[in-house]
Amino acid sequence: MGLRSASEFKEGLRDGREVYYRGEKVDDVTTHHDLGIGVEHVALDFELAEDQEHRDLMTWMDLSGGERVSRYFKIPTDTSDLLNRREMIEQSTRLGGSVVLLIKEIGTDALFALDVVTGHLDKHAGGQYNPRVKAFLEQCKKKDLSLAVAQTDVKGDRSLLPSQQDHPDYYVRIVEERTDGIVVRGAKAHTTCAPYVDELIVLPTRAVKEEDSAYAVSFAVPVNAPGLKLIASPFGSPPVSEFHHPVSSAHRMIDTLTIFDDVFIPNERVFLKGEWQYAGPLANTFVEFHRFTAASYKPPLCDLFIGAAALLAEYNGIAKASHVREKITKLITYTETVRGLTLAAAHDCRINDNGTAVPNIILTNLAKFHFANNYHQAVSWVQDIAGGLVVTGPSEEDMENPETKGYIEKYLGGGGGVSAKNRLKAINLVRDLTASTFGGYNELLAIHAEGSLETQKITILRDYDVDRCLKLAKEAIGVE
Ligand SMILES: Cc1cc2nc3c(=O)[nH]c(=O)nc-3n(C[C@H](O)[C@H](O)[C@H](O)COP(=O)(O)OP(=O)(O)OC[C@H]3O[C@@H](n4cnc5c(N)ncnc54)[C@H](O)[C@@H]3O)c2cc1C
Structure with missing residues (x-):
């Protein structure tokens, strides 16, 4: 099949999935007043693949299968693949009103990581997972599937390992092994786009020890699998109108608490089953790819900050004020640092032993850290230029009411x-x-998605060659 249309994608979501929203079971996510906004938003992925202007960027002629497929499914093998991927993510996010689509980006990050890690596992620990990962990737490519990733467990007490928790289900685990597959139980939090994708890929959150081997589990599961239940977050819902919410009335992400109530996973979809030594490497390799995706989708929102600040500076008559110029300059510096570090990470990639190009880990983490660490500051610069009406302005209804319209028009010009x-x-x-x-x-x-700030700091310190600098310091003082 290769590529699906947006309507074929939507049709595929009417599959009896169990999704809950504000106390009710959702009949059809595609027509739901709030979840439907998410569906329409991500359908853009399929529209862009059909669109002449974006087709070359968003799709790729897969010579092995002889058909045109979504470019997200191409395993990156060099800098140009990573640059293409970055561009594809940035462009589609920009066209999506600065909100990332995330129905193939994150899933392929997971598949690339699974390909790398199961390759090692099969070679060094005698597994047979890598052919399953490759077969699943082929299926995704051929059927043009959309994917979410459920990695973050609910975790209970963060200071304890999975098996030390108050109850054994704070992390997703294997509760039964059968000849034809496994049964899993537990819950994952914050699963973005889960209500409106075809498949979930489940990864471990963290490294575990031998006693936690039941928690070292990874698999792919269709969203309508029996026992899989999604409780959608209503946060920010529903937006009031296009006037009040120019972006979020049409573009948004919806996340779920994802419950695995004894879900059966057939063997061919199981990618890790108890090999506890590989849970940590899998979690880490996933974020090596995923933080690159993250840093690629951040700049369109930052660009919108710059544009909104410049527009309001003009409308408020303060465009020439030195503090305003300084704040806009800082917004540009902020944005271009994130963009530049991501580009540099693609250029300075490492080619893994299986031939996959991995973006430079330190530069990728720096891009994500810089974005997250300075985000609230960037927001304050935009809000400062915009003024207090951001939270005290009149409503659309008052703009239309003949009794108040004239006053608003008279007094709120700029x-x-x-x-x-x-x-x-x-x-x-x-x-x-x-x-x-x-x-x-x-x-x-900004703070938590793709891992909270501390995780980026840990990675930067872990991967940086501090010894090289230590040696320089010793040389400088003449110490061996
Ligand atoms: C909008 C959004 C979208 C997301 N999308 C996805 C998704 O699609 N799929 C997915 O799997 N995840 C997703 N996430 C999850 C995201 O990766 C997590 O929120 C993040 O890793 C933090 O985990 P947490 O929310 O459980 O917070 P916590 O881990 O509880 O973090 C809270 C604080 O506790 C600290 N902390 C945690 N553990 C320890 C410890 N052992 N010792 C010391 N300090 C500790 C942290 O550093 C942080 O300061 C998303 C999150 C958000 C906000």
């Missing part, structure tokens, strides 16, 4: 003859991006 309506539209953009529930979501996403 510099350069801008109308009150256009100025409020720009102000509402800043509200939606930074001071709404969607804005709050973005702040949490």
Whole structure:
């Protein structure tokens, strides 16, 4: 088949999946008043693949299968593959109103990691997982499947290992081994896009010890599998209108608490089953790819910050003020540092022993860390330029009411003859991006998604060649 249309993708979601939203079971995610926004948003992935202007970027002629397929499924083997992937993620996010689509990006990050790690496992520990991973990737490619990744376990007490917890199900685990597969139980949190993808890929969150080998488990599962239940987060829902929420009324991500209530996984879909030594490497290799995806989808939102700040500087008549120019310069510096580090990570990639190109780990983590660590500061620069109306402005209904309309038009205009309506539209953009529930979501996403700040610091310190610098210091003082 190769490529699916957006309507074929939506049809595939009507498969009896068990999704809950605000206390009710959802009949059809595609027509649901809130989840449907997520569906329409991600359908863009399929539309872009059909669109002449974006087809070459978003798709690829797979010579092994002899058909055109989504480029996300191409395992990167060199810098140009990584640059293409980065560009594809940045472009589709920009066209998605600055919100990443994430229905193939994260899933392929997981598959690339599984390919690398199961390759090692099979070679050194006598497994037979790598052919299964490769077969599943082929299936995704041929059927043009959409994927979410459930890695983050609910975790209970963070200071304890899985088997030391109050109950044994704080981390997803194998509860039964059968000749034809395994049965898994537990829950994962924050599974982005899960209600409206075809498949979930499950990975371990962390390294575990031998006594935790039941928790060293990875597999792929269709979202409508019996026993799989999704409780969707209603955070920020539903947006009021396009006027009040110019971005989030059409573009958003929806995340779930993902319950595995004794779900059967057939052998051919099991990618790790108790080999505890490989849980940590799998979790880490996934983020090596996934933080590159993360740093690739961040710049469109930052660009929108720069644009909104520049527009409101103009509308507020302060564009020439030195502090405003300085804040816009800092926003540009912030954005281009993230973009530049990601480009550099692709150029300075490492070719793994299985031929996969892995983006430079330190540069990738620096890009993600720089974005997350400075995000709230960047928000404050935009909010400073925009002014207090971001949270005190009148509503769309008052703009339309003949009794109040005239006052709003008279009093809320700005510099350069801008109308009150256009100025409020720009102000509402800043509200939606930074001071709404969607804005709050973005702040949490910046801090936690793709791993919280400490995880990037740990990786940077672990991978940096500190010994080289130590040697230089010793040389400088003449010590052996
Ligand atoms: C918007 C969004 C989307 C996401 N999408 C996905 C997704 O699609 N798939 C997925 O699998 N995950 C996803 N995540 C999960 C994300 O990776 C986690 O939120 C992140 O790893 C932090 O985990 P946590 O939320 O459990 O917080 P915690 O791990 O509880 O972190 C809270 C604080 O505790 C600290 N901490 C945690 N453990 C320890 C410890 N042992 N010792 C000392 N300090 C500790 C952390 O550093 C942090 O400061 C998403 C998260 C967000 C916010």
